Amino acid sequence: MTVLTQDLLERIRSRAAGYDRDNSFFTEDLDELRAAGYLAPRSLLDTARDQRLLAAYAPATALGINMHLVWVGVARALAERGDRSLDWLLDEAAAGELFAFGISEPGNDSVLWDSNTIAEPIDGGYTFTGTKVFTSLTPAWTRLGVFGRHGDTLVHGFITRDTPGWRSLGDWDMLGMRATQSHTTVLDAVFVPTSRIVRTLPIGPNADPFVFGIFANFLLLIGSVYAGVADRGLELAVEAVKRRTAMHTGSSYAQNPDFRWRIADAAIALDSLAPQLEGLAADVDGLVDHGASWFRKLTGARYRSTETARYVLDQAMRSAGGGGFRATGELARLQRDVLAGLYHPSNSEAVHSTVAANLLGALE
Template sequence: MTFDAKAYLPDDLIARIRERAPLIDAENRFPDEDLAELRAAGYLKILVPTDRGGAGLTLEQAAVLQQRLATAAPATALAINMHLVWTGVAKIMRDRGFDDLAFVQDGAARGDVFAFGISEAGNDLVLGGSDTIASPTADGGYTFTGTKIFTSLAPVWTQLGLHGLDTTDPENPRLVYAFIDRTDAVVTRDDWNTIGMRGTQSRTTELHGAVAAPARVARVVPLGETDPIMFGIFAAFEILLASVYTGIARRAIDVAVETVGKRRSKKTGKSYASDADIRWRIAEVGLAYDALLPQIAMISRDVDDLVDHGALWFAKLSGLKHRAVVMAKHVVDEAMLTGGGSSYFARSELQRLYRDVLAGMFHPSDPESAHATMATAWLGAAEE
């Protein structure tokens, strides 16, 4: 049976979100109205299982929905992505017999908003390391001290999922994955002033001994080891990111097609939709866009179906994200040229998509990491 994305994101909701997007970008603020409508529609719990109050959708279905949401407002889709990542991690882990994040599913069903506090300046180990200090407490919880960057949903989150390094035993350093409440120990800087994706409000977060209660400590992983939570984070993050940027590409094509259909050549008197060069450009971006749809569907379905790709999983996931953002940037570039000089004006939706799509290259896995992962998958480790 074909999945009906409009049942979760109906046309009228998409239209309202799209109408608000230019002003939210111009005012550099969080899309509170979008969040309120999406919450009311049950969108924040699409990946929560039905027995815990959610819609019980698959990762493949969520990827389709995030593509659709991104056609309306890329920044809103990217912000919501970070909440969906954590509910996606909870689903991926539970499907594999690890129910450590049941509290995430229960919280999302109640209306909690989960933010993603993993990124740190200069930490190219990402999930494999942290500069944030995780200090154990007497009751089995942890305090966290450090700085996280690119914390999307910064003004509105109620739970922040994060990691830190516990070095209390120097012979056995451990990475701690946990969730904290918003308290006075958490300082959110008002420092989000970027080229694009302005509505995400992905501000810097300072942690000054922020407490994770014992029940909110999800996993404690010996440094250097791989854990199911790492796979869950990487899979949900890369697939949903690929979906958002693929949605941007789709919207850029739609706007370009609409634009050329309205323009007529003074030279020939014909619609620009009949111009051979423009037809070639539209065909080229259509070919590029079409290639990502089955890739996202296949890889997300493999996660849903517990397919075992072994050591190739990380190459497949980082490769998917890399191909999606490269494709999307190429598509938006071509759409800008197809749209003509009017695309360069601030009033143009294409110029906003042009700025938004640039953010894709800065998310993990970056191009260097994606290529290194793929090279190791095919060639093995490089000689020292």
């Protein structure tokens, strides 16, 4: 059962334009969502559905809070598969700690398979030195997942906000998804004790359950957020064509065959997302084993969702007329927000490479 009441959602929507205009963090939204119990662990299917709903009201809030929900989902997925190594994360999340991702790096198109950050073993743990980008929740996180490279090994761990050696550049001023406040984070010999080192893995692709948990939760929840953006875009498109009238006939644009086709085509594309996103989320919850096809299915679902969302918003802009181009309007904000989908892992090239390798074997 969702905790996203209609009153809560309307309050969150009422603040979204202001956060975007001021390039400010969604502090009030976070406070209300935490108080409502939204940050607590639950099934991936329920989380995906809720994130889609939340994103229809405030895309940047949904995308920002996604990062915490992904880490909680990773810990939950491991526990369900008999791996209790992240049970402490579930306990801390339940106690109110906020988790964020310090994974993406400038120039690192290998994402999880390699790192530009240096992980140096020292007595009692590792130090991490490097630069992380797109660190959503920067103003509020209390736990940050980081990883780096030591020789041929990738080391994953978590720092706390009071750990010395990290700093934020405060440089988030982007076209869309502004309220996420995903600033660049610089790590300068930041120490992570052994107790918070959660994985050491070889460089390159692997099917470790920890990696699977990240992919499954991140890709499906990202896809759900953009599906939610598209849901709202379609709503606004329908409202626009019902509101507009043709000057020479006085008839509603809702009776115009061209606009009817445009709206219908957007809806047909959007209707395809729920079975894919929710079906895979249910499979993760149900411990279904898709074997080597998992990464193909997960990356494909995220890619299809963001591309479909961009298409739906394009149709909405075409349907709304010149008023949709107003910078202060909701539709224009959604159009800017949906463009962020271009930059989430895995990019279109990586997705197609993954699917081709699954179907055709490795490139020779």
